[in-house]
Amino acid sequence: xxxxxxxxxxxxxxxxxxxxxxxxxxxxxxxxxxxxxxxxxxxxxxxxxxxxxxxxxxxxxxxxxxxxxxxxxxxxxxxxxxxxxxxxxxxxxxxxxxxxxxxxxxxxxxxxxxxxxxxxxxxxxxxxxxxxxxxxxxxxxxxxxxxxxxxxxxxxxxxxxxxxxxxxxxxxxxxxxxxxxxxxxxxxxxxxxxxxxxxxxxxxxxxxxxxxxxxxxxxxxxxxxxxxxxxxxxxxxxxxxxxxxxxxxxxxxxxxxxxxxxxxxxxxxxxxxxxxxxxxxxxxxxxxxxxxxxxxxxxxxxxxxxxxxxxxxxxxxxxxxxxxxxxxxxxxxxxxxxxxxxxxxxxxxxxxxxxxxxxxxxxxxxxxxxxxxxxxxxxxxxxxxxxxxxxxxxxxxxxxxxxxxxxxxxxxxxxxxxxxxxxxxxxxxxxxxxxxxxxxxxxxxxxxxxxxxxxxxxxxxx
Ligand code: HEM
Numbered sequence: 001x002x003x004x005x006x007x008x009x010x011x012x013x014x015x016x017x018x019x020x021x022x023x024x025x026x027x028x029x030x031x032x033x034x035x036x037x038x039x040x041x042x043x044x045x046x047x048x049x050x051x052x053x054x055x056x057x058x059x060x061x062x063x064x065x066x067x068x069x070x071x072x073x074x075x076x077x078x079x080x081x082x083x084x085x086x087x088x089x090x091x092x093x094x095x096x097x098x099x100x101x102x103x104x105x106x107x108x109x110x111x112x113x114x115x116x117x118x119x120x121x122x123x124x125x126x127x128x129x130x131x132x133x134x135x136x137x138x139x140x141x142x143x144x145x146x147x148x149x150x151x152x153x154x155x156x157x158x159x160x161x162x163x164x165x166x167x168x169x170x171x172x173x174x175x176x177x178x179x180x181x182x183x184x185x186x187x188x189x190x191x192x193x194x195x196x197x198x199x200x201x202x203x204x205x206x207x208x209x210x211x212x213x214x215x216x217x218x219x220x221x222x223x224x225x226x227x228x229x230x231x232x233x234x235x236x237x238x239x240x241x242x243x244x245x246x247x248x249x250x251x252x253x254x255x256x257x258x259x260x261x262x263x264x265x266x267x268x269x270x271x272x273x274x275x276x277x278x279x280x281x282x283x284x285x286x287x288x289x290x291x292x293x294x295x296x297x298x299x300x301x302x303x304x305x306x307x308x309x310x311x312x313x314x315x316x317x318x319x320x321x322x323x324x325x326x327x328x329x330x331x332x333x334x335x336x337x338x339x340x341x342x343x344x345x346x347x348x349x350x351x352x353x354x355x356x357x358x359x360x361x362x363x364x365x366x367x368x369x370x371x372x373x374x375x376x377x378x379x380x381x382x383x384x385x386x387x388x389x390x391x392x393x394x395x396x397x398x399x400x401x402x403x404x405x406x407x408x409x410x411x412x413x414x415x416x417x418x419x420x421x422x423x424x425x426x427x428x429x430x431x432x433x434x435x436x437x438x439x440x441x442x443x444x445x446x447x448x449x450x451x452x453x454x455x456x457x458x459x460x461x462x
Pocket of ligand 1: 269334408
């Protein structure tokens with residue numbers, strides 16, 4: 001065949017993704033193994049079918065894509081092709097109509113833009129002290145020695161931190177002890193059934209709606225009081241202040257529905273995820289105690305001046321940061337990220353048909369041996385200069401990537417670092433259980449399965 005003829009050969013047509021062999025109940029699809037352990041299900045299926053495959057979930061066709069090239073393609077796809085808005089419809093009852101994923105993509109981008117001044121490094125530095133205070137207040141309730149549940153501890157601390165830094169002091173003082181339950185009910189209202197209809201009459205959805213209404217009411221009253229007082233808010237600059245001073249392109253203040261929706265959305269996006277990351281950071285560290293001396297030395301050296309904890313000092317705690325990052329890699333709080341294909345989408349010679357849910361999984365991708373050396377091993381040193389395994393583009397995706405990359409990444413890292421910096425300096429710590437707990441997939445954001453406890457002894461007894 002002449003070379004000229006070869007040029008005119010048609011390109012091979014993209015093939016549909018291989019389908020996983022179906023279970024006996026076609027509508028239910030693979031919902032049962034997926035709900036039981038999505039990471040094991042997807043990981044095992046990938047070993048058999050490769051980096052692109054499809055399956056059914058409650059009547060919904062899903063295509064799973066894995067690998068750095070796939071992440072880049074999904075995170076940068078045009079929203080008219082792969083839509084987060086359509087995929088995350090089940091979040092509308094939390095954010096409220098017309099807010100975040102329920103808004104048109106350009107409007108969502110504008111809304112997220114209003115949050116950004118509260119998340120700059122300067123704004124975050126101003127929160128270091130609030131975060132430290134909340135952690136210390138919580139730890140004051142501990143005895144001189146004892147054992148504490150890691151997941152519960154991290155949940156309580158992050159509820160207080162996130163409430164004060166994002167919603168403001170008035171909400172903390174008005175809802176106080178009710179807040180952990182309200183936040184838990186919001187998070188527990190995200191379930192697989194929401195893919196079908198987040199308005200179904202399920203008890204978990206009713207509790208989600210009641211929690212949303214209770215938070216919305218208090219926030220509405222706090223907003224009205226702040227607007228009525230007219231002058232600048234006298235407390236520290238929380239996210240609420242930022243949103244009340246924000247202006248639309250037409251120079252108008254944001255309406256209350258948008259402010260309330262964005263704030264509740266931020267709580268939803270940032271509280272339980274941070275609690276779980278903080279709990280995994282500790283669970284992994286305590287089950288690999290050989291790393292503790294390095295961290296303790298780093299704390300001593302960084303805090304030698306006896307001054308207060310600051311953003312600058314936190315940034316010098318490199319080993320602590322590696323440990324948080326290793327927790328993000330091994331146990332990312334969001335195990336799957338999704339988009340809805342509104343049009344046919346081609347990747348790696350496969351055609352994903354319009355109508356499919358497109359799924360990537362940080363939890364599966366973070367264990368690829370071609371991306372992370374000896375991926376099942378706990379090895380915080382993989383991020384140190386000279387190795388820096390996370391710097392390969394789209395390798396570490398615990399906070400997503402591309403246009404929808406998490407805007408709260410620095411807030412979350414700062415919060416987890418403050419928690420562990422204070423804990424490490426105040427107590428001698430050891431694990432209260434043997435080995436590292438397995439993930440608890442009974443919730444949308446899987447933390448370590450109970451029992452996951454820490455034994456502590458106060459360095460300076462009180
Ligand atoms: C450990 C804690 C956190 C984790 C693991 C996390 C993870 C993520 C991920 C994976 C995404 C991308 C979702 C996707 O592409 O489908 C995301 C988006 C987002 N996160 Fe976070 N997040 C955390 C904390 C926070 C915090 C503290 C905030 C706010 C203060 C926040 C606000 C947001 C927002 C607003 C988005 C949507 C951004 C957009 O679509 O433009 N997150 N997060």
